[in-house]
Amino acid sequence: MDIKISLKNTDITRTEIDEKKQPANSALDSLWSGKLDMTGWVQAPLKQDKEELDYILNVADIVKSEAELMVVIGIGGSYMSAKAAIEALPKAEDGIDVRFAGINFCSPYHRELMNEMSRKETVLCVVSKSGNTMEIRAAFDIFRALMEKKYGSREAAAGRIITITDKHSGALREETDREGYVSFEIPGNIGGRYSAMTPAGLFPMAVAGIDIRALIEGEKAAASSPEWDRNATDYAIARMLMMEKGKQVETIEFYDPRLTFLGEWMKQLYGESEGKEGKGLFPVTLNFSTDLHSMGQFLQQGSQVFFETVIVVDEYEEEITIPSGPLAGKTLEDLNRAAFQGVAEAHRQAGIQVIELRIPKLDAYHYGQLLYFLQTTCAVTGMLMGVDPFDQPGVEDYKREMRKALGQ
Numbered sequence: 001m002d003i004k005i006s007l008k009n010t011d012i013t014r015t016e017i018d019e020k021k022q023p024a025n026s027a028l029d030s031l032w033s034g035k036l037d038m039t040g041w042v043q044a045p046l047k048q049d050k051e052e053l054d055y056i057l058n059v060a061d062i063v064k065s066e067a068e069l070m071v072v073i074g075i076g077g078s079y080m081s082a083k084a085a086i087e088a089l090p091k092a093e094d095g096i097d098v099r100f101a102g103i104n105f106c107s108p109y110h111r112e113l114m115n116e117m118s119r120k121e122t123v124l125c126v127v128s129k130s131g132n133t134m135e136i137r138a139a140f141d142i143f144r145a146l147m148e149k150k151y152g153s154r155e156a157a158a159g160r161i162i163t164i165t166d167k168h169s170g171a172l173r174e175e176t177d178r179e180g181y182v183s184f185e186i187p188g189n190i191g192g193r194y195s196a197m198t199p200a201g202l203f204p205m206a207v208a209g210i211d212i213r214a215l216i217e218g219e220k221a222a223a224s225s226p227e228w229d230r231n232a233t234d235y236a237i238a239r240m241l242m243m244e245k246g247k248q249v250e251t252i253e254f255y256d257p258r259l260t261f262l263g264e265w266m267k268q269l270y271g272e273s274e275g276k277e278g279k280g281l282f283p284v285t286l287n288f289s290t291d292l293h294s295m296g297q298f299l300q301q302g303s304q305v306f307f308e309t310v311i312v313v314d315e316y317e318e319e320i321t322i323p324s325g326p327l328a329g330k331t332l333e334d335l336n337r338a339a340f341q342g343v344a345e346a347h348r349q350a351g352i353q354v355i356e357l358r359i360p361k362l363d364a365y366h367y368g369q370l371l372y373f374l375q376t377t378c379a380v381t382g383m384l385m386g387v388d389p390f391d392q393p394g395v396e397d398y399k400r401e402m403r404k405a406l407g408q
Contacts, residue, residue: 005357
């Protein structure tokens with residue numbers, strides 16, 4: 001595995017890490033046992049279905065040949081991993097524009113998408129196990145009607161609708177079978193926030209032009225890495241130790257704006273997996289150097305209820321060199337590295353706890369490793385905290401109250 005963890009800018013000792021190695025390894029063994037609900041993602045990289053992957057790529061090729069735009073209707077884990085990868089990774093020239101709907105109840109946001117759909121050849125992709133989530137149901141009903149009007153009939157629209165849903169049950173599965181939509185299956189033993197490498201994430205990525213074969217190879221390399229027997233759990237243990245030392249907030253930081261939505265995905269992954277029973281770290285994200293000019297002061301001298309996790313990309317291609325002036329000859333990445341080094345040293349001197357995660361390059365292969373590493377880390381940390389990292393009982397509370405407010 002090429003993802004590297006550094007705790008050199010924390011006060012966590014090797015002894016503290018080693019004391020929690022046994023429970024961390026036990027958690028890892030439980031994940032790999034296949035006996036826990038919703039852990040199908042753990043061994044999935046090593047059991048990749050070639051026929052399913054070929055089908056994903058074949059359908060993606062058809063969509064790219066027939067459409068200029070694909071609108072993905074989904075929320076939470078049903079869209080975040082795909083959007084994060086599409087924003088972060090290089091894409092082939094044949095990829096098309098992939099946009100996302102059903103992620104809010106905002107009319108202007110969806111009106112803009114509707115206007116774009118009216119101008120472009122469009123395919124709809126609906127991602128939901130049940131099809132009953134309110135944001136998804138509302139957006140699908142609106143956009144399906146638009147597709148029927150645009151293409152002249154219900155049957156013609158159905159030929160441009162793709163669903164990713166439960167294999168056997170749910171309102172969306174029933175509609176898929178009734179209307180004859182092209183469909184992919186969401187595995188029943190994988191929850192939404194752990195579904196990046198299922199069709200829910202892979203199909204939109206493929207349509208956008210991402211090399212999903214390399215992504216899967218990267219995830220496979222992480223899953224099979226012997227480092228899990230040595231230091232790959234260090235980040236999970238460090239997060240647990242930070243909470244025990246009184247830290248309440250994990251500030252996840254990037255020096256590359258392409259990782260912005262990876263941060264959004266991490267917030268859901270960490271927050272929904274760990275935030276229960278009065279436990280958990282509150283995840284927030286910052287983009288540097290932009291946010292250094294708004295939050296840098298607080299980080300340096302504010303209340304230290306937080307620790308920092310910095311995700312650093314080591315290597316960039318085609319760096320831009322500054323042609324003149326006092327910084328002539330320097331590249332933008334030289335400045336970015338100086339910003340990282342300067343902030344790290346200033347925060348070290350201020351006693352701020354900083355964990356570093358390093359990824360060699362921002363390409364599909366290494367990004368696949370990072371996704372698997374973060375999912376596993378999150379699950380192990382949750383188990384060390386004594387919570388179930390795969391349920392979300394609190395989410396149902398606000399959904400129930402929403403339905404009551406609408407008289408449903």
